Amino acid sequence: MxxxxxxxxxxxxxxxxxxxxxxxxxxxxxxxxxxxxxxxxxxxxxxxxxxxxxxxxxxxxxxxxxxxxxxxxxxxxxxxxxxxxxxxxxxxxxxxxxxxxxxxxxQPATQPVWTKISTDYGQLRKLTLADGSVITLNARSELRYDSVAIYGNKREVWLNGEAFFEIAPATKNAGTFVVHAGDSLQVSVLGTQFNVRYTNNKAAVTLNSGKVKVAAITRDNNAEIILTPGQMVLYDPQTMQLQQQTADTTLTSSWKVGQQTFQQASLSEVTGWITTQFGIEFRFSNPALKQLPFSGTIPSDKLESILPILEQSLDIRIDKSGRQMMIRPAH
Structure with missing residues (x-):
C-alpha cells in the first residue's frame, strides 16, 4: 500500500x-x-x-x-x-x-489539430518531439504534423524543403515514423538518422544510420527501396523514377551544423544553392563563368561570409544590387 x-x-x-x-x-x-x-x-x-x-x-x-x-x-x-x-x-x-x-x-478523432513550423531565408530551426525525436529544419522549409496524432501510434509529418531527422525507436505506443515529401514519396523508419530534401518537386533521401524504406509512385508501379547507411535515393515526379546511389553523408547533412560542403561543383550549382537558401538571384557577365569548379566548405547561414570565399577561390567579382548579384571576372 x-x-x-x-x-x-x-x-x-x-x-x-x-x-x-x-x-x-x-x-x-x-x-x-x-x-x-x-x-x-x-x-x-x-x-x-x-x-x-x-x-x-x-x-x-x-x-x-x-x-x-x-x-x-x-x-x-x-x-x-x-x-x-x-x-x-x-x-x-x-x-x-x-x-x-x-x-x-x-479515441476516435474528430479532426486533426495541425501544427506548422517553418524557417525563413538563412534560418535553421530544431524541434524536439515528445518521443525524443529531433528534427532540424533547413532554411526556407516547412514541416506540418497533427499535434494530437503525433503523440500516439501514428507518427507522421509532411515536409516541404529540407530537414534532418533523428528518430527515436518505435515502441508499443509509438509506431513507425513516416515522412511525406510531396504527394508521391514517403519515408518510413523505426529509429534512425536521415536527411530528406524536397524542393522544386524533386526529392532526395540520404541515410546516415539505421534503415529506412522509401516508397514512391513510379511509371510502372509503386516502388519501394530499402536504404542502408551511406546510400541515397533520388525521385523526380516528372519522370516517376527512383534512382538509388551511394552518398557522402557529410556532404548531404553538413548544413545542420551551419556548413555546406561542395566537391567539384560548378559555380552554377553553388549559386543555385545560394538562391534556395537566401533568395538571392544571380546573373553572369559571361556564361562560361557558370562552369567554374568549386570545392570547399562554406557557411550555410551567413551570406556575407560566403561571397568573399567564392571571390577569392574562383578569382571573380560579385557586385550586389538589392537582391540581385552580378558575377564578373576579377580582372
Whole structure:
C-alpha cells in the first residue's frame, strides 16, 4: 500500500512538473501511459495547477477542438472509472496542460489539430518531439504534423524543403515514423538518422544510420527501396523514377551544423544553392563563368561570409544590387 501511495504522489508531481514545462520525454511517456489506463486517483487539483510558473499552452483554436472532443467523449462513455479522468482532462486543456492530448490516440478523432513550423531565408530551426525525436529544419522549409496524432501510434509529418531527422525507436505506443515529401514519396523508419530534401518537386533521401524504406509512385508501379547507411535515393515526379546511389553523408547533412560542403561543383550549382537558401538571384557577365569548379566548405547561414570565399577561390567579382548579384571576372 505504501508503494502505491508513493507511486500516486510521484505521478502528481509529474503533472505539476509538466504544467511548468520541465518534463523530459521519458517523464512525458510515463504520464501518457498513466492517462491511457483511465485512472483518475493521482490527478492533481486543477485550481492549484493554475498557479504553476510557466504552463505549456496550446493555441486557442487547438484547445477548443480538443476540449470539445473530450467533453463529447465524457458524455457518452459509460465507464465510471474513466469519466473523472475525462472531466479532469477537459478542465486541464483550458489551462494548457497539453500532455492530456496524448490520451487521444485511443479515441476516435474528430479532426486533426495541425501544427506548422517553418524557417525563413538563412534560418535553421530544431524541434524536439515528445518521443525524443529531433528534427532540424533547413532554411526556407516547412514541416506540418497533427499535434494530437503525433503523440500516439501514428507518427507522421509532411515536409516541404529540407530537414534532418533523428528518430527515436518505435515502441508499443509509438509506431513507425513516416515522412511525406510531396504527394508521391514517403519515408518510413523505426529509429534512425536521415536527411530528406524536397524542393522544386524533386526529392532526395540520404541515410546516415539505421534503415529506412522509401516508397514512391513510379511509371510502372509503386516502388519501394530499402536504404542502408551511406546510400541515397533520388525521385523526380516528372519522370516517376527512383534512382538509388551511394552518398557522402557529410556532404548531404553538413548544413545542420551551419556548413555546406561542395566537391567539384560548378559555380552554377553553388549559386543555385545560394538562391534556395537566401533568395538571392544571380546573373553572369559571361556564361562560361557558370562552369567554374568549386570545392570547399562554406557557411550555410551567413551570406556575407560566403561571397568573399567564392571571390577569392574562383578569382571573380560579385557586385550586389538589392537582391540581385552580378558575377564578373576579377580582372
Amino acid at each position: 505504501e508503494d502505491s501511495h508513493q507511486g500516486l504522489s510521484y505521478i502528481r508531481q509529474l503533472f505539476v512538473k509538466h504544467a511548468e514545462g520541465r518534463t523530459s520525454p521519458a517523464e512525458e511517456a510515463q504520464l501518457i501511459a498513466y492517462l491511457s489506463e483511465g485512472d483518475a486517483s493521482a490527478l492533481p487539483d486543477i485550481d492549484a495547477m493554475m498557479h504553476t510558473a510557466a504552463p505549456a499552452s496550446l493555441e486557442a483554436a487547438a484547445s477548443e477542438r480538443i476540449l470539445g472532443h473530450i467533453l463529447s467523449t465524457a458524455t457518452t462513455a459509460p465507464r465510471s472509472r474513466t469519466l473523472p479522468l475525462l472531466r479532469w482532462m477537459a478542465a486541464a486543456v483550458t489551462i494548457g496542460i497539453i500532455i492530456c492530448i496524448a490520451w487521444f490516440w485511443r
